[in-house]
Amino acid sequence: MKPAGTVAIPGFRGSGTACGIKKAGKADLALVVSDLPCVSDVVFTRNRVAAAPVAWGKGLRSRAALRGVIANSGNANACTGKEGLSAVRRTSDAACAALGLPAGSLLVSSTGVIGVPLPAEKIEAALPGLVASLSARGIARAGDAILTTDAYPKRGVRRVGVRGGTVTLGGIAKGAGMIAPNMGTMLAYAFTDAPVRPADLRRAFREAVDPSFNRIVVDGDTSTNDTAALFANGACGLPPLEGRDLAAFSEALQSLLLDLALLIVRDGEGASRVVRIAVTGAASGAEAETAARAVATSPLVKTAVFGADPNWGRVVAAVGRSGVRVDPDRIELSFAGETVLRRGLRIDRAAERRAAPKIRKETYAIDVDLGLGKGSHYLYFSDLTHDYIRINAGYRT
Amino acid sequence: MKPAGTVAIPGFRGSGTACGIKKAGKADLALVVSDLPCVSDVVFTRNRVAAAPVAWGKGLRSRAALRGVIANSGNANACTGKEGLSAVRRTSDAACAALGLPAGSLLVSSTGVIGVPLPAEKIEAALPGLVASLSARGIARAGDAILTTDAYPKRGVRRVGVRGGTVTLGGIAKGAGMIAPNMGTMLAYAFTDAPVRPADLRRAFREAVDPSFNRIVVDGDTSTNDTAALFANGACGLPPLEGRDLAAFSEALQSLLLDLALLIVRDGEGASRVVRIAVTGAASGAEAETAARAVATSPLVKTAVFGADPNWGRVVAAVGRSGVRVDPDRIELSFAGETVLRRGLRIDRAAERRAAPKIRKETYAIDVDLGLGKGSHYLYFSDLTHDYIRINAGYRT
Numbered sequence: 198m199k200p201a202g203t204v205a206i207p208g209f210r211g212s213g214t215a216c217g218i219k220k221a222g223k224a225d226l227a228l229v230v231s232d233l234p235c236v237s238d239v240v241f242t243r244n245r246v247a248a249a250p251v252a253w254g255k256g257l258r259s260r261a262a263l264r265g266v267i268a269n270s271g272n273a274n275a276c277t278g279k280e281g282l283s284a285v286r287r288t289s290d291a292a293c294a295a296l297g298l299p300a301g302s303l304l305v306s307s308t309g310v311i312g313v314p315l316p317a318e319k320i321e322a323a324l325p326g327l328v329a330s331l332s333a334r335g336i337a338r339a340g341d342a343i344l345t346t347d348a349y350p351k352r353g354v355r356r357v358g359v360r361g362g363t364v365t366l367g368g369i370a371k372g373a374g375m376i377a378p379n380m381g382t383m384l385a386y387a388f389t390d391a392p393v394r395p396a397d398l399r400r401a402f403r404e405a406v407d408p409s410f411n412r413i414v415v416d417g418d419t420s421t422n423d424t425a426a427l428f429a430n431g432a433c434g435l436p437p438l439e440g441r442d443l444a445a446f447s448e449a450l451q452s453l454l455l456d457l458a459l460l461i462v463r464d465g466e467g468a469s470r471v472v473r474i475a476v477t478g479a480a481s482g483a484e485a486e487t488a489a490r491a492v493a494t495s496p497l498v499k500t501a502v503f504g505a506d507p508n509w510g511r512v513v514a515a516v517g518r519s520g521v522r523v524d525p526d527r528i529e530l531s532f533a534g535e536t537v538l539r540r541g542l543r544i545d546r547a548a549e550r551r552a553a554p555k556i557r558k559e560t561y562a563i564d565v566d567l568g569l570g571k572g573s574h575y576l577y578f579s580d581l582t583h584d585y586i587r588i589n590a591g592y593r594t
Numbered sequence: 595m596k597p598a599g600t601v602a603i604p605g606f607r608g609s610g611t612a613c614g615i616k617k618a619g620k621a622d623l624a625l626v627v628s629d630l631p632c633v634s635d636v637v638f639t640r641n642r643v644a645a646a647p648v649a650w651g652k653g654l655r656s657r658a659a660l661r662g663v664i665a666n667s668g669n670a671n672a673c674t675g676k677e678g679l680s681a682v683r684r685t686s687d688a689a690c691a692a693l694g695l696p697a698g699s700l701l702v703s704s705t706g707v708i709g710v711p712l713p714a715e716k717i718e719a720a721l722p723g724l725v726a727s728l729s730a731r732g733i734a735r736a737g738d739a740i741l742t743t744d745a746y747p748k749r750g751v752r753r754v755g756v757r758g759g760t761v762t763l764g765g766i767a768k769g770a771g772m773i774a775p776n777m778g779t780m781l782a783y784a785f786t787d788a789p790v791r792p793a794d795l796r797r798a799f800r801e802a803v804d805p806s807f808n809r810i811v812v813d814g815d816t817s818t819n820d821t822a823a824l825f826a827n828g829a830c831g832l833p834p835l836e837g838r839d840l841a842a843f844s845e846a847l848q849s850l851l852l853d854l855a856l857l858i859v860r861d862g863e864g865a866s867r868v869v870r871i872a873v874t875g876a877a878s879g880a881e882a883e884t885a886a887r888a889v890a891t892s893p894l895v896k897t898a899v900f901g902a903d904p905n906w907g908r909v910v911a912a913v914g915r916s917g918v919r920v921d922p923d924r925i926e927l928s929f930a931g932e933t934v935l936r937r938g939l940r941i942d943r944a945a946e947r948r949a950a951p952k953i954r955k956e957t958y959a960i961d962v963d964l965g966l967g968k969g970s971h972y973l974y975f976s977d978l979t980h981d982y983i984r985i986n987a988g989y990r991t
Binding site: 247501506513521522523540541590 | 908
């Protein structure tokens with residue numbers, strides 16, 4: 198999965214720069230803005246300790262006025278109290294003024310270390326240069342400037358033929374640690390020149406966030422700063438999408454966001470593999486999700502994935518402790534399509550040996566059928582490796 | 595914390611041997627039995643995928659008849675279907691017969707790899723030798739024979755003066771991986787020559803299990819095999835404990851089980867430190883427990899503990915995502931007694947620097963006060979290290 202080279206969306210311009218929040222001149226400030234008014238939607242972290250920009254964003258009187266986003270990396274502006282909120286306001290006001298837009302026209306995001314005051318003055322000082330360097334090709338540079346422990350940038354583009362022309366969707370995202378379902382810990386921004394009515398945009402966005410960003414698990418932690426947003430400026434000049442065109446747009450949006458989400462989980466801190474865990478036959482959909490989540494966050498399962506060990510016992514134990522209804526004698530389980538457990542009993546060593554080479558691949562599936570009902574759910578998760586420990590035991594000190 | 599050298603409890607004898615379940619002649623079969631009838635109580639794993647010996651133990655018609663335990667390591671006898679249950683019955687019947695006791699007089703436990711048929715014939719073949727070598731000092735050998743990934747044996751002894759004499763309590767335990775609250779994944783057996791009425795014994799045991807085995811977290815996984823039991827044979831010859839004597843017995847039992855529990859978490863796979871996380875000021879006791887558990891299982895917190903990083907941001911983020919009621923502006927947090935966060939704001943770098951040397955110790959406390967109510971809870975957890983990955987990525991293959 199290589200990221201798209203550029204992210205050029207008609208009517209949107211972006212830029213990224215180093216304003217001095219990160220050390221050594223690393224890019225840490227991103228701006229993407231639409232030349233036209235937008236229809237937009239935003240979803241935020243459910244973490245009760247929300248960072249200042251999230252609290253501020255939730256309180257925006259009208260998100261209808263949003264035209265883009267300004268985001269910094271290197272500092273999460275979380276647990277920073279009233280001064281943190283002031284820093285968000287200063288950032289927003291200064292950026293909107295520099296763009297000649299009314300106050301409140303930009304979403305503000307931060308990602309990085311928690312608890313350190315955000316130096317808004319560094320952002321203000323960098324704004325003239327940031328605005329001057331806005332360009333259609335600069336959205337990718339904005340994507341680079343929001344990265345933290347990411348090993349590579351995350352971006353993608355989709356083009357969809359609709360009646361009368363073509364619409365373009367593009368997105369940038371960041372995230373590697375603190376990833377769990379429910380607004381997985383990350384920033385993601387998608388932009389499109391499609392003309393979409395507000396209610397349609399909201400529906401399409403929520404339907405695309407659920408099977409993508411809400412289905413990835415790196416470490417089970419959820420950040421204080423998660424934010425995902427979609428901006429649609431209608432710059433393609435077509436009338437509002439309807440019927441089949443709207444469906445095609447929604448599908449492309451889902452595909453784009455899933456790509457971005459998989460780029461994030463694939464970049465899970467220290468990750469060597471990504472596994473799709475699917476639980477079927479659960480007593481309910483909610484129980485399937487609970488079971489899948491227990492598997493996806495189990496350190497024992499995650500280390501077995503790293504070790505390429507078809508250790509179905511750990512998977513079954515995780516499902517068992519999740520609290521969902523289970524009849525051990527009905528469980529069926531496969532690694533990479535090789536069934537190793539049927540009616541709760543190990544098939545034989547040969548089945549595990551057949552699975553062994555397939556689970557050395559970078560990505561594969563673990564399927565668990567509980568044989569009880571029709572509930573099903575899936576998640577993508579990364580493994581737990583030596584590099585995860587190395588990265589996180591030494592991130593700050 | 596060094597384990598006691600011997601575990602000699604009047605009227606109990608034990609032994610351990612290598613019956614061939616583990617490779618290379620490692621001890622894998624343990625027996626402890628009382629010479630006299632016992633009052634006993636047993637608690638089992640809440641994992642819904644319970645191993646065969648757990649299912650069998652839960653179904654025992656009368657636990658009043660229990661006189662001791664036979665336990666093997668190297669094979670969990672879990673996910674083994676009807677044959678697994680037959681293997682438990684064969685083990686139990688053969689052991690009871692070899693001891694000249696009625697069938698059903700012994701608790702049966704297994705710990706080890708999941709999904710592999712238990713070779714009951716190896717246990718049967720070893721029984722004559724195992725019974726012949728029973729001795730008062732052999733309880734410690736039994737404790738050695740139940741170990742799996744444990745780095746050291748876990749045992750302890752307490753003596754309590756009561757009216758008319760002294761009673762002795764002793765225990766053996768095993769466990770290092772798959773440890774989480776609610777019958778943390780482990781085996782633990784305590785024995786006493788104290789005379790305790792059944793209802794008193796049950797109350798004392800449950801009250802001692804909650805603040806010990808139910809308060810330790812290694813990896814958040816819960817095993818299919820967890821079992822803890824207490825056997826009291828009254829061999830001291832005194833009348834049933836009452837009043838102050840019963841209270842002193844209960845206190846000693848709590849102290850003994852807490853020691854065993856701390857020996858387990860200290861031996862958490864790859865652990866370098868044990869932290870006591872206490873959440874106070876929560877809206878309720880249940881919310882305090884939820885928050886403490888989120889901290890104790892957070893990979894980001896656990897790697898920060900390994901890295902000796904006073905990373906309160908990760909602790910606060912874990913509490914925030916746990917779903918409990920939180921007012922970020924009221925949180926107070928300390929590492930090893932050094933307050934680093936007050937009213938949701940970082941105090942200064944100096945406070946973190948003061949904490950730094952204290953969190954390099956083998957054990958310390960993290961205290962989080964939410965400032966909302968009177969709910970409180972604490973847990974002991976181990977850190978997440980390179981050795982955890984090494985041990986678990988290669989355990990089976």
